[in-house]
Amino acid sequence: MPLVSPTADAALLLLLGVTLVAAGQLSRRRYTRLVEYGERTRGTVVAIQGQGDDRLATIRFTTRTQQKITDLVYHSAYTVGDEVPILYDPAVPSHYAIGEGSPLGFYGLTIGGGWLVLYALWRLVF
Structure with missing residues (x-):
């Protein structure tokens, strides 16, 4: 006997999909907000932690209002002293992208969630 009914299964998948x-x-x-209203600056890699493909780079950049932002990012190709292009949201500078960002x-x-919703609805109907 299953622990969860097929209807409960589908409901959980539907909730996850939504x-x-x-x-x-x-x-x-x-x-979209970042692309439309973001400001550009340069960041610097100030430290590297880890080895090989599991390296964390510490990136630091300064906003137009002189606020300093420091963050860790996964990137195995950076070395200390590298400069990287930063696009940040002036309203919330901790929301930033290295380079142009990516919509992927x-x-x-959205697509994965949509498929889960469709599958859950199919399970509920059939």
Whole structure:
């Protein structure tokens, strides 16, 4: 006997799918705001932790208002002293992208969540 009914299974998949679609759309909104209103600056790699492909780079940049932002990012190709292009949201400078950013994250979340929603609905109907 299954621990969870097929209807409960489908309901959980539906909830997960809707959550992924919502996360994808929030990510899209953040990316669009960054592209439309973001400001450009240069960041510097100030430290590297780890080895090989599991390296974390500490990136530091200064905003137009002289606020200093320091963050860890996964990137195995950086070395200490490298300069990287930064695009940041002046309203929330901790929201930034290295380079131009990429919309691929929200596409993946939205499409994956959409497929889960469709599958859950199919399970509920059939």
